[in-house]
Amino acid sequence: MSGIFYGVGVGPGDPELLTLKAIKVIQAADVIIAPQTEKNPESVALSISRSYITAGTEILKMVFPMVSQKKALTAAWQNNETQISNLLQQGKKVVFLTLGDPMLYSTYIYVYRLLKESGYPIDTIPGISSFSAIGSFLGCPLAEGDEVLSILPATADDKTIDRVMAVSDSVVLLKVYKNYRKIVEKLENNGLLSQAVMASRYGLEGQQIVHNLQEADEKVNYLSTILARKCKNGRSERKEG
Amino acid sequence: MSGIFYGVGVGPGDPELLTLKAIKVIQAADVIIAPQTEKNPESVALSISRSYITAGTEILKMVFPMVSQKKALTAAWQNNETQISNLLQQGKKVVFLTLGDPMLYSTYIYVYRLLKESGYPIDTIPGISSFSAIGSFLGCPLAEGDEVLSILPATADDKTIDRVMAVSDSVVLLKVYKNYRKIVEKLENNGLLSQAVMASRYGLEGQQIVHNLQEADEKVNYLSTILARKCKNGRSERKEG
Numbered sequence: 195m196s197g198i199f200y201g202v203g204v205g206p207g208d209p210e211l212l213t214l215k216a217i218k219v220i221q222a223a224d225v226i227i228a229p230q231t232e233k234n235p236e237s238v239a240l241s242i243s244r245s246y247i248t249a250g251t252e253i254l255k256m257v258f259p260m261v262s263q264k265k266a267l268t269a270a271w272q273n274n275e276t277q278i279s280n281l282l283q284q285g286k287k288v289v290f291l292t293l294g295d296p297m298l299y300s301t302y303i304y305v306y307r308l309l310k311e312s313g314y315p316i317d318t319i320p321g322i323s324s325f326s327a328i329g330s331f332l333g334c335p336l337a338e339g340d341e342v343l344s345i346l347p348a349t350a351d352d353k354t355i356d357r358v359m360a361v362s363d364s365v366v367l368l369k370v371y372k373n374y375r376k377i378v379e380k381l382e383n384n385g386l387l388s389q390a391v392m393a394s395r396y397g398l399e400g401q402q403i404v405h406n407l408q409e410a411d412e413k414v415n416y417l418s419t420i421l422a423r424k425c426k427n428g429r430s431e432r433k434e435g
Numbered sequence: 436m437s438g439i440f441y442g443v444g445v446g447p448g449d450p451e452l453l454t455l456k457a458i459k460v461i462q463a464a465d466v467i468i469a470p471q472t473e474k475n476p477e478s479v480a481l482s483i484s485r486s487y488i489t490a491g492t493e494i495l496k497m498v499f500p501m502v503s504q505k506k507a508l509t510a511a512w513q514n515n516e517t518q519i520s521n522l523l524q525q526g527k528k529v530v531f532l533t534l535g536d537p538m539l540y541s542t543y544i545y546v547y548r549l550l551k552e553s554g555y556p557i558d559t560i561p562g563i564s565s566f567s568a569i570g571s572f573l574g575c576p577l578a579e580g581d582e583v584l585s586i587l588p589a590t591a592d593d594k595t596i597d598r599v600m601a602v603s604d605s606v607v608l609l610k611v612y613k614n615y616r617k618i619v620e621k622l623e624n625n626g627l628l629s630q631a632v633m634a635s636r637y638g639l640e641g642q643q644i645v646h647n648l649q650e651a652d653e654k655v656n657y658l659s660t661i662l663a664r665k666c667k668n669g670r671s672e673r674k675e676g
Binding site for chain 1: 442444446449450451452453454455456458459536537538539540541544545547551557559560561562563564567568570571572574575576577578579580581582583584585586587588590591592595598599602603
């Protein structure tokens with residue numbers, strides 16, 4: 195008998211933003227895997243989905259060290275894979291929780307690849323991305339009509355960020371805790387600053403919304419996202435929210 | 436007493452891909468507005484959420500003629516606004532259903548603007564976008580690491596499409612029923628074709644997944660989305676799914 199591996203997107207923070215499918219999969223799980231970073235023992239994905247976990251379900255906190263595209267996966271990853279494979283071989287339903295959407299800038303993508311190679315059945319359940327929830331909360335359209343929306347991490351190289359901002363009507367910037375001043379400058383140069391808004395820890399404790407990016411603290415939280423759209427016809431969409 | 440207006444994203448098709456919040460809002464609604472186009476009496480958003488609607492809830496099918504950014508909203512839109520405002524003035528909870536995510540290329544954006552001006556409270560509930568669900572279903576990551584993901588309608592102008600494809604690692608093309616051959620050619624020119632995949636009517640009756648875009652029918656369904664990513668290090672992500 196072989197188990198099944200689920201990658202479940204738990205959305206940005208509000209437990210009511212999980213899909214019904216995600217909730218059902220979590221409720222039926224034998225084992226829940228809550229990923230955490232080396233530095234932080236808190237698993238945000240776990241606290242978001244805590245209320246849906248059936249009492250007695252095994253919860254495994256696993257550390258997945260940050261993956262660089264240039265570096266091979268480390269021993270820690272191989273150990274995690276072995277542990278998960280053993281559970282699947284025992285016929286368990288193993289659920290891997292992931293913040294936001296599993297197929298968008300997540301550790302899950304690498305976990306998926308590792309396990310795909312070993313041939314176990316995998317079911318991935320999409321989740322609400324932070325930028326989608328922030329757009330709805332603030333009343334900021336992400337894109338309309340024939341507009342181009344680009345999503346990119348603020349850690350991308352300078353030239354790429356410039357080219358993307360030049361060609362896009364709307365941008366979503368992730369991981370803006372690094373290079374904050376540089377990003378604000380680039381938004382300004384590309385006519386994207388006046389309508390930009392930043393949300394930090396959206397849907398979580400300590401949520402903060404910044405409408406004037408020039409005035410933000412230098413210390414920007416790790417979970418920060420900027421939405422920015424070009425101003426058209428003198429119309430200020432950002433003031434709608 | 437004043438009512439409240441809800442914009443609810445119902446996701447791409449599977450009723451289990453609504454969020455718990457969306458389901459609760461639909462269940463508590465006094466009136467459900469199901470948008471439909473002039474040509475098609477079917478409301479896809481309505482059929483997706485049908486099972487959550489409490490018996491006896493009033494359902495209003497409303498036609499919202501296609502909006503061009505150059506054209507002012509027509510009389511049909513003004514009539515719809517008046518009708519909705521009257522319901523809100525009566526203190527009703529009015530739910531507007533929208534396919535996918537409400538803040539991404541939806542008619543809801545225009546409805547939101549109309550009503551925002553009249554000052555009624557509005558709550559927008561995000562939804563799962565088709566491309567996010569397709570990525571999870573096929574096991575195709577949308578973007579990882581420092582990659583740039585761009586989302587654009589195939590109806591954008593030629594030069595824009597070329598520039599966006601050149602600068603992006605991954606693209607999502609919406610509304611590909613028009614200009615299909617042109618889009619396939621552009622994907623090929625930008626090294627995006629070998630890993631491209633097209634999903635038509637994803638999650639709905641008649642769903643179709645096309646892995647070889649060169650071989651697809653000329654007649655592409657209205658609800659078609661292409662995911663395409665640049666091939667790196669000779670690795671073929673698209674074959675993973």
